[in-house]
Amino acid sequence: MFSGSLVAIVTPMRADGALDFQAWARLLDFHLANGTDGIVVGGTTGESATLLDAELRELLLRACEQLRGRLPVIAGGGTSSTASTVERVSWLCELPIDGVLLVTPSYNRPPQEGLYRHFCAAAAAARKPLLLYNVPARTAVDMRPDTVVRLAGVRGIAGIKEAVPDIARVRELVARVPQEFVVLSGDDASARASVAAGARGVISVTANVAPRAMSEVLSAARRGDAARAAGLDAPLAGLHRQLFVEANPIPVKWLLGQLGLIGEGIRLPLTPLAAEHHGELLAAARSAGVLG
Numbered sequence: 001m002f003s004g005s006l007v008a009i010v011t012p013m014r015a016d017g018a019l020d021f022q023a024w025a026r027l028l029d030f031h032l033a034n035g036t037d038g039i040v041v042g043g044t045t046g047e048s049a050t051l052l053d054a055e056l057r058e059l060l061l062r063a064c065e066q067l068r069g070r071l072p073v074i075a076g077g078g079t080s081s082t083a084s085t086v087e088r089v090s091w092l093c094e095l096p097i098d099g100v101l102l103v104t105p106s107y108n109r110p111p112q113e114g115l116y117r118h119f120c121a122a123a124a125a126a127r128k129p130l131l132l133y134n135v136p137a138r139t140a141v142d143m144r145p146d147t148v149v150r151l152a153g154v155r156g157i158a159g160i161k162e163a164v165p166d167i168a169r170v171r172e173l174v175a176r177v178p179q180e181f182v183v184l185s186g187d188d189a190s191a192r193a194s195v196a197a198g199a200r201g202v203i204s205v206t207a208n209v210a211p212r213a214m215s216e217v218l219s220a221a222r223r224g225d226a227a228r229a230a231g232l233d234a235p236l237a238g239l240h241r242q243l244f245v246e247a248n249p250i251p252v253k254w255l256l257g258q259l260g261l262i263g264e265g266i267r268l269p270l271t272p273l274a275a276e277h278h279g280e281l282l283a284a285a286r287s288a289g290v291l292g
Contacts, residue, residue, distance in 0.1 A: 001098060001099075002158065002184065002199045002201070004215065004216040004222070005035070005036055005204055005217070006038035006039070006072075006202065006209055007039055007203075007214075008044065008045035008046065008204060008205055009040060010252060011046040011059065012180070014263055016265070017267050018263040019058070023261065024059065028063055029066075032070060035212050036214075037074075039067070040076060040101055041056070041059050041075055041076065042059060044103070044135070044201070045248055045249045046059075047267055057091075057095065060073065061096075064095065064097060071247050071254055072098035074098060074261045075097050075099070075100050075101065077092050077101065078102040078133065080197055082117070082118045086121050086122075086124075092128070100131070101131045101133050101203075102130055104133065104136075104141050105118060112144055112147045119151050119156055120124075124156075129156065129159075130156055130158060131158060131160060131184070131190070132159070133186065134161070134164065135161075135163035135186060137163070141184075145172050147178045148160055158180075159184060161186040162183060162199075163185075165190040167190060174198030175198075182200050183199045184200060184203055185202040186202070188204050188205055189240040192217055192218075192221045196226060200222070209255050209285065210236060210289075210290050214236070216232050217229055236288050238284035238288065239284045241284070243284075245277045245280065249266075249270075250266065250272070251273055253287055254281070255281055258291070259290070
């Protein structure tokens with residue numbers, strides 16, 4: 001269920017910051033029609049830090065109703081407090097979703113033992129599979145492989161999104177965790193190499209704007225067709241880079257706006273993409289075949 005090209009989907013908003021549910025339905029249909037293998041709602045790319053619980057619930061319920069089991073729906077659920085994470089996991093698991101993605105607590109920089117206990121507490125409250133999420137570039141804490149291996153033995157923890165772009169890290173995780181434990185890449189630029197190292201797929205930012213292309217890259221990589229995967233991925237290389245020219249999801253939301261899929265809304269403290277980056281992002285999108 002957790003494999004292939006899963007999209008870390010943006011949260012469409014109107015100019016005043018209100019959620020745009022018409023655009024939400026349009027995005028879900030876009031991914032359903034273009035080979036995406038799963039939807040992660042309310043993650044970093046979905047502006048999780050500024051979403052209210054009621055908004056996350058509504059996004060998830062609408063996604064589940066529209067997709068009707070045709071794609072797995074995973075909820076972003078992590079916070080910097082263990083108590084609030086446990087509370088959130090509890091109510092998320094009452095919804096008809098397929099799993100919960102839990103990022104490591106940010107800002108408070110817990111030690112490895114704190115991370116272990118945090119995720120154990122969340123797993124004890126969960127009734128849906130949990131995916132760990134390690135992204136030290138954003139959280140200022142790196143969950144080390146030894147800790148992941150410990151957590152891989154905890155009932156209810158099904159896998160990890162590893163966003164450290166280090167293939168040696170991916171290879172070590174795959175070698176040390178149980179076979180049923182899912183390792184997913186959290187970095188588009190190295191996703192193909194991560195799959196070659198044993199990962200089962202990617203939770204992707206690029207797939208927001210190039211879902212078919214990302215699906216084809218991941219399919220070839222998972223088949224072991226390295227040459228085809230490399231050839232398909234090459235036109236996307238500039239896009240992988242330029243989508244992070246400012247903090248995610250600023251660039252990807254701007255580009256989705258250029259594609260007519262969403263409006264310009266983004267919530268403070270994030271702001272629209274600076275004009276100086278428009279040209280290079282458009283050029284990358286054209287090279288990737290996203291724009292004519």
